[in-house]
Amino acid sequence: MMTPLWLDTPGFPLPLADMLLAGTLGRDHLLRAAAMAQAAGETAPDNADWPRLRRQLLAAALEEDPLYGPTAGALAQALRAAPPGRINPAFSAQVEALAARFRPPESVAYYERLLAASNPGRIEAYLENEIRNGRAALFWLHIALHRAVLGRDFDRAAALAGLALAGELTPLGHKVAGDLALLRGDSPAALAAYDAAEALAPWPAGLFRRPLAALAAGREDVAAKALAALLRDFPEHVSAGLALYDLISGRRRGLGRLASDLCVALYTFNKADDLDKTLASLFASDFSRVDGTVRTLLLDNASGDATPDVVAAWTDRVGIDRLAAIRVPVNVGAPAARNWLASDDRLAEAAHVAYLDDDVDLPVDWIARLAAAAEAYPEAGVWGCRVLDAVNPAIAQGVDVMLLPPDQGQEEPQLSGLHAQGFDFGGFAHLRPCLTVMGCCHLFRRERLLGTGGFDIRFSPSQYDDVDHDWRLALAGTPPVYQGHLAVAHRRPAPALVRPRPDQLAGGQANWQKLAAKHAGRYAAMAAALRQATTSDLRRKYEVLAQVGPRLDAGF
Structure with missing residues (x-):
């Protein structure tokens, strides 16, 4: 018998199902899903479950960004309408206090002038003064904490939070302390802080970050019980379900083997230092997991720096049988470089191909x-x-990307960007099908790599050629799979840290328009294929979780 899912409910809107299947993370993503749940409730006012789902989505959005006043205001209103006894009074009081105390300033013009002047010292002094003086303190604290985490100044972040999150906001202060500790890498402290927050003002279904902290701290027993309890109260929390399945099944720690030869293919242009570090991490890899030979094929896109010297040094170090180089006379761009590598006879000898960027740490x-x-x-x-x-590493540059329904007034669907709406607390560590994965480290079976026609050179010099290739794989019935338990560091700075140059922005926007035009008319088929893949995957996982449910209740 098929295990029913929440999306099997008669009348469950497909756009909302697609939103939830993409994940239950990201403040704006969750707020949009909550608005969809509210609209569904207005269409079917006799169904008491829509208000419950909206409340839980709003609470999840507040967990994602706990100092964002508009979320607190919407959640406070929703909690007032909840049936008696459904919500812990201390939590309701906490949300009401946050909503009442979050007041935007009359003007942010002076702060914007400080930003334009690029004087970090004056910016930080101004923020601290505004937080201390209590004038729109929570508004400015929200900005200051984001800046502090970007700069990994966790001591400053904790000190600033302590200035404003006391008294009636003490439970929220514990929640924020847990967030900062988890991002800093102190998972035991994070778990203790989340426990303190939950003891004072329990969240409606529990904090998702509490089991994430428990996993990071090695407390799998605590994590399993907390995730199971969360899912019982909030079955639509897909991210929690994925985390629990990977914990119970062992996939969280799983290591595999490639039963045939592997070719590692990478291309480079004028990044000698980055390439040297990438090759160092590559040749320090555990190749014993490959039941065959491992060969690296490197294409130098006519670099004018010390790249040829780096390649020669590494070839001498590891041998030409392990590292073979190609140097082309001009920079052919990313898609053509990928195709050049794929057409090389030496790559044809391998059953698996791994493409790497030249600026990753493996x-x-x-x-x-x-x-x-x-x-x-x-x-x-x-x-x-x-x-x-x-x-x-608190910034995720690439996770499992899904296709979301078009926003109001738009014709084209959106690509999910949940990871770009906050920091990475561990909620993206799962294994499942998706629409596209980031192309700086990915593995193919050679025949599937070649079977979709290669990488489209219309996306030269770079950006979206790998996305286009993934979309074609999904349409062919072989969707990409995301391995979130493998984290690879990328040395190209995230846009949150270094603003892209105007030419980079223009090139990316132009290639996005090419991508959208190329696949116009295919979005419905793509969305249906992705929905089928993710729903079937989730159903199989929930069937396993349903079977082990009593075991979780008894203690994992």
Whole structure:
């Protein structure tokens, strides 16, 4: 008998289902889903579950960004309409206090002038003064904490939070302290802070970040019970369901093997220092997980720096049988470089191909992690990973991207960007099908790499050629699979840290328009294929969780 899911409910809107299947993270993503739940409730006012879902989505949005006043205001209103006894009074009081105390300033013009002047010292002094003086303190604290986490100045962040989150906001202060500790890497402190927050003002379904902190601290028993309890109260929390399944099934720690030869292919242009570091991490990898030979094929896109010297030094170090280089006379761009590598006879000898960027830091077990994904989903067209910023690992640059329904007034669907709406607390560490993965570290079976026609050179010099290739794989019935338990550091700074140059922005926007035009008319088929893949995957996982449910109740 098929295990029913929340989306099997008669009349459950497909756009809302697609939003939830994409994940239950990201403040703006969750606020949009809550608005959809509210609209569904207005269409079916006799269904008491829509207000419950809206309340929980709003609470999840507040967990994602706990100092955002508009979320607190909407949640406070929703809680007032909740049936008696459904919500802990202390939590309601906390939300009401936050909503009442969050007041935007009359003007932010002076702050904008400070930003334009690019004087960090004056900016930080101004923010601290505004927080201390209590004039729109929570508004300015919201900005100051974001800046502090971007700069990884967690001591300053904690000190500023302590200035404003006391008294009636003490439970929220514990919640924010947990967030800062988790991002800093102190998971035991994070778990203790979340426990303190929950003891004073329990959230409607519990904090999702509490089991994430428990996982990071090695407390899998605590994490399993907390995730199971959260899902009982909030079954639509897809991210929690994915985390619980990967914990129970062992996929969270799973390592696999490639049963045949592997060719590692990468291309480079004028990044000698980055390339040297990338090759160092590559040749420190655990190649014992490959039952065959491993060869690296490197294409130098006519670099004018010391790249040829770096390539020569590494070839001498590891041998030409392990590292073969190609140097082309001009920079052919990313898609043509990928195709050039794919057409090389030496790559044709391998059953698997891993494409890497020239500015990544690979963990030792990256092959074993991708092999585990290939073993779990052998039908996939490509297996990718979670990509973190090398300078600030709290910033996720790439996760599992999904297709979202068009926003009001738009014709084209959107690509999900949940990771760009906040920091990475561990909620993207799961394994599942998706629409596209970030192309700086991904694994193919060679015949599937070549079977979709290669990478489209119309996306030269770079950007979206890998997305286009993934979309074609999804339409062909072999969707990408995301291995979120493999985190690869990317040394190209995230836009949150370094603003892209105007030419980079223009090139990206132009290539996005090419991508949208190329696939116009295919979005409905793509959305249906993705929905089928993700729903079937989630259903299988929930069937397993339903079978082990009593075991969780008794203690994992």
